[in-house]
Amino acid sequence: MNSKSFIGIYGLGVMGKNLASNLAGKNYPISVYNRSAKGEEDLVKQFAAQHKDKDQVLAFDQINDFIDSLDFPRKILLMVPSSVVEEVIDSLTPLMEKDDILIDGGNSHYQQTERLGSKLAAQGIKFLGMGVSGGARGALTGPSLMPGGDLGSYQLVEKMLADIAATDTQGKPCVTYIGSGGAGHFVKTLHNGIEYGEMQLLAEVHHLLNQSMSHQEIADLLDQWNKTDLNSYLLGATAKILRKKEGEHHLIDFIEDQASSKGTGVWSSTMAMEAGEPATIMTAAVFARHTSFLKSERLYLSVNNPSRPEGFRNVKIDLFALEQAYRMVRWLNHHQGFELIRKKSEQQGWNIHLGQLSRIWTNGCIIKSKLMASCVDLLATQDNLFRDQKILNLLFESRTSLADVVIKSVKSQVPIPAFSTALQYWDAMTEKRSSASIIQAQRDFFGAHTYRRTDDDPLRTHHTNWDTND
Structure with missing residues (x-):
């Protein structure tokens, strides 16, 4: 067994726990960690107990030990609420190194993903924003995955994502690179x-x-x-x-x-x-x-x-x-x-x-x-x-x-x-001419916003003094 894990899963709520179990079932060496939150104190122990027969599953209650357990470049899948993603990332980056990879697998807004991607890039850390669909059952048995962000980072985890994803009727994994920036979270x-x-x-x-x-x-x-x-x-x-x-x-x-x-x-x-x-x-x-x-x-x-x-x-x-x-x-x-x-x-x-x-x-x-x-x-x-x-x-x-x-x-x-x-x-x-001509006339009437005519250059704008008949 490799002494280092291929990937770490940060967050053992229902989705995180099931994705981690999916990875363990595919024999990927994984490390798991859960932030201290009310009602979640025992999630790491519970996960470790459920997978005690798998020596490639490492569970940690100390963040430094969790980080140190990962192979280089470190790859961490975040499965936390979007409201705390930035807080979690800020706590992790001091412990990470250049070319390490963070993957946000939660339901984050694409604009937040793009902003965090730029912020991490300035520190030399790679970032993927990945949509995950299928609910709790899909996470365990095979979800649809929508990764976006740094293409090179996607290529490093592409096989792993393909192995845990659902398959289509042709046997192909239900995962593909969506696009740069926040494309994955947008779709x-x-x-x-x-x-x-x-x-x-x-x-x-x-x-x-x-x-x-x-x-x-x-x-x-x-x-x-x-x-x-x-x-x-x-x-x-x-x-x-x-x-x-x-x-x-x-x-x-x-x-x-x-x-x-x-x-x-x-x-x-x-x-x-x-x-x-x-x-x-x-x-x-x-x-x-x-x-x-x-x-x-x-x-x-x-x-x-x-x-x-x-x-x-x-x-x-x-x-x-x-x-x-x-x-x-x-x-x-x-x-x-x-x-x-x-x-x-x-x-x-x-x-x-x-x-x-x-x-x-x-x-x-x-x-x-x-x-x-x-x-x-x-x-x-x-x-x-x-x-x-x-x-x-x-x-x-x-x-x-x-x-x-x-x-x-x-x-x-x-x-x-x-x-x-x-x-x-x-x-x-399916209406050839809409009611919007009245809207445009109204806008010009009270705000001089101008309008375009059907009998003139479509790029030319017009304004009318509506209070006269001239």
Whole structure:
């Protein structure tokens, strides 16, 4: 056995512990350490006890011993909350040397990753910001990994990452170099943004159908869908959730209707706004979660709503129309996510390959699906799903079904914000002349912001004195 470990894992929360176990299972010599935090005092001892049969696993409760146990160049995978990443890095760098490598495997904001990368580079320390998807189970059995940052450092750990990652249908590891700087953490954030949209759509499907169908009947329907091109990890998970019982009662009926969210969902929406991309579906999903937390206000308004008497709802949804609408909105959600990635990649010079990105999202991650598998070939030679005629035909043909579902929900006062905003987005995208000419005229009226004319040089701007008819 090499007396030094190949890599150190700093942070033994659920994800860190499972990634460390994944590495140990692949016979990598590893060292583990956990910072002192309330309730986490025994994590190192517990991990050591679980792996006492593996002499290549070294556990430490002293940071200096942990650092000294690593082979050169030292490689440390940080699995700590993004809020403490910089604090942890600042505590480690005095103990590190030139060309050592730090890997941030948490859900950090890409701008923080870029700033920390520059800060570490000035000290001669290499940095990778790596998105990790798949949840606790994926971390243990094979996640989807999205490393970005220093290319040379990635090449030093490429084989290790490939060994612990999930594999696609061709047996290739679900990991690829994303791009420089914060590219890895950026695409992980957008992965989660797409995930928000997917989760919200399924919640809305259930909310619509549960007006007239039982949880069991809805689960049966979702299982049927899951045998088609709609197959996805989240679809299967939702069906299992609806079947889960405690005694004679479905567990879902006892779960509070307030959905929390972490930073990545909000970040996805703000990144879209900053980039000028209408990622409306994931943003609607974020606002739906925020609305769910206004519980006391919702209860007050629901009791005092004269237009919704008791027993008002009797929603009968055409299941074929709902299936078509769900399929359509999922394509729109993925398109919006990939468009934001494409635009940001161009702005940052990351050169992200969308075909490879979709490939590593076909397994080991929360948004794996047959739709994502289709994107691998669709995005191999082009970077816009709307350029594929089959996808366009599907979208045009499904619009009536989506409209029917939205109209039914509006009449029945069943809120489905992701479906609704998807319809508005599609209608706006297929409208030859938008309403924005009025906006531009208004801006010029009160702020002299100028406007461009359709009958003149498109680069020339104009201003009008709107208070006269001359």
